[in-house]
Amino acid sequence: MGELTDRPIKVMEVCGTHTVSIFRQGLRALFPPNVALVSGPGCPVCVTSQGEIDAALSLAGRANTTVATYGAMLRVPGTEPTLAEERSRGADVRVVTSADQALSLAMDDRTRTVVFLAVGFETTAPATASVVLDACREDLDNFMILNLHKSVPPALETLASDPEVKLEAFLLPGHVSVITGLEPYRFLPERYGIACAVAGFEAEEIMAALVEVARQIREKRPRVASLYSRAVRPQGNATARSVMGKVFALDDATWRGLGIITSSGYSLREEFTRFDALERLGLTIKEAPPPAGCMCGEVLKGLIDPPACALFGRSCTPAHPIGPCMVSTEGSCAAYYRFRQRGNVNWRD
Ligand code: SF4
Numbered sequence: 001m002g003e004l005t006d007r008p009i010k011v012m013e014v015c016g017t018h019t020v021s022i023f024r025q026g027l028r029a030l031f032p033p034n035v036a037l038v039s040g041p042g043c044p045v046c047v048t049s050q051g052e053i054d055a056a057l058s059l060a061g062r063a064n065t066t067v068a069t070y071g072a073m074l075r076v077p078g079t080e081p082t083l084a085e086e087r088s089r090g091a092d093v094r095v096v097t098s099a100d101q102a103l104s105l106a107m108d109d110r111t112r113t114v115v116f117l118a119v120g121f122e123t124t125a126p127a128t129a130s131v132v133l134d135a136c137r138e139d140l141d142n143f144m145i146l147n148l149h150k151s152v153p154p155a156l157e158t159l160a161s162d163p164e165v166k167l168e169a170f171l172l173p174g175h176v177s178v179i180t181g182l183e184p185y186r187f188l189p190e191r192y193g194i195a196c197a198v199a200g201f202e203a204e205e206i207m208a209a210l211v212e213v214a215r216q217i218r219e220k221r222p223r224v225a226s227l228y229s230r231a232v233r234p235q236g237n238a239t240a241r242s243v244m245g246k247v248f249a250l251d252d253a254t255w256r257g258l259g260i261i262t263s264s265g266y267s268l269r270e271e272f273t274r275f276d277a278l279e280r281l282g283l284t285i286k287e288a289p290p291p292a293g294c295m296c297g298e299v300l301k302g303l304i305d306p307p308a309c310a311l312f313g314r315s316c317t318p319a320h321p322i323g324p325c326m327v328s329t330e331g332s333c334a335a336y337y338r339f340r341q342r343g344n345v346n347w348r349d
């Protein structure tokens with residue numbers, strides 16, 4: 001890779017699992033000095049906006065209501081306390097590992113309203129869509145979703161077009177691309193001249209993808225390459241996309257750090273509004289400022305590495321997180337913190 005890079009290049013990895021794999025396998029030590037790898041908006045929990053977290057918190061403690069959530073959302077601070085704190089005060093907040101489990105909670109006790117916090121990118125949105133179809137088929141009246149699903153490609157366009165971010169390449173996410181295929185990324189090389197490679201999660205796969213983007217940059221021939229062909233087909237997973245298309249339509253969404261991005265959220269189609277917690281329970285998402293001093297927005301845009309946040313490792317630690325990037329195990333701040341403890345990080349200046 002060193003021989004391929006004749007000038008400094010900035011590459012963004014767009015997947016929380018890549019961030020963690022790179023640290024775990026000590027890959028940063030192998031990068032030539034002119035390759036800067038920054039983390040982007042790759043963790044669905046991290047990009048959930050403050051207003052969306054607050055809406056989720058407003059559900060906890062409602063009469064006769066169970067909030068079903070993936071574990072990572074439990075400790076994300078909102079303007080009010082966290083879901084974990086609400087639970088310790090008696091709110092019925094249950095951790096689930098799938099949308100299916102949330103649906104089962106609703107089917108097992110029809111006297112309670114179950115609201116599933118539906119977060120995630122194209123990786124988890126098909127499962128939520130399929131559960132909404134199941135709930136419809138069962139004519140289930142006590143199941144809803146707080147729909148916070150987001151689409152990755154529009155967020156990449158926001159970053160690609162931001163002159164402050166200045167990226168040469170994306171290491172594209174593996175699991176998201178299994179669903180989307182390669183087509184939705186084509187605009188990146190064509191319109192913005194950005195080199196792209198989809199990577200798996202093993203060390204050799206990540207390094208091969210970095211060599212690929214370095215070569216594309218050197219040859220001035222940006223394109224969308226897939227180095228994860230054992231899992232990603234160029235056309236993606238048509239079945240999963242068709243289920244999503246039945247249930248969701250693209251709508252504007254607010255991302256932490258990136259603001260409102262056109263057509264970047266999966267909202268429920270009109271025929272499914274009875275499963276929409278916002279509609280049914282009359283909730284609104286009111287945007288609120290992030291916690292004082294928290295620079296998650298800058299981290300998610302790759303403008304700073306986590307240690308550049310003044311709160312990093314001081315008032316903000318995985319035990320007492322201030323922003324979501326320190327909560328989720330796939331968040332950049334949590335990854336930097338964890339692997340710094342193990343001496344596994346080469347700091348950039
Ligand atoms: S959902 Fe999958 S592809 Fe997306 S950030 Fe998480 S691990 Fe990466």
Ligand code: SF4
Nearest residue numbers: 295296309316323333
């Ligand atoms: S260290 Fe904490 S406060 Fe600072 S950016 Fe990361 S999560 Fe936000």
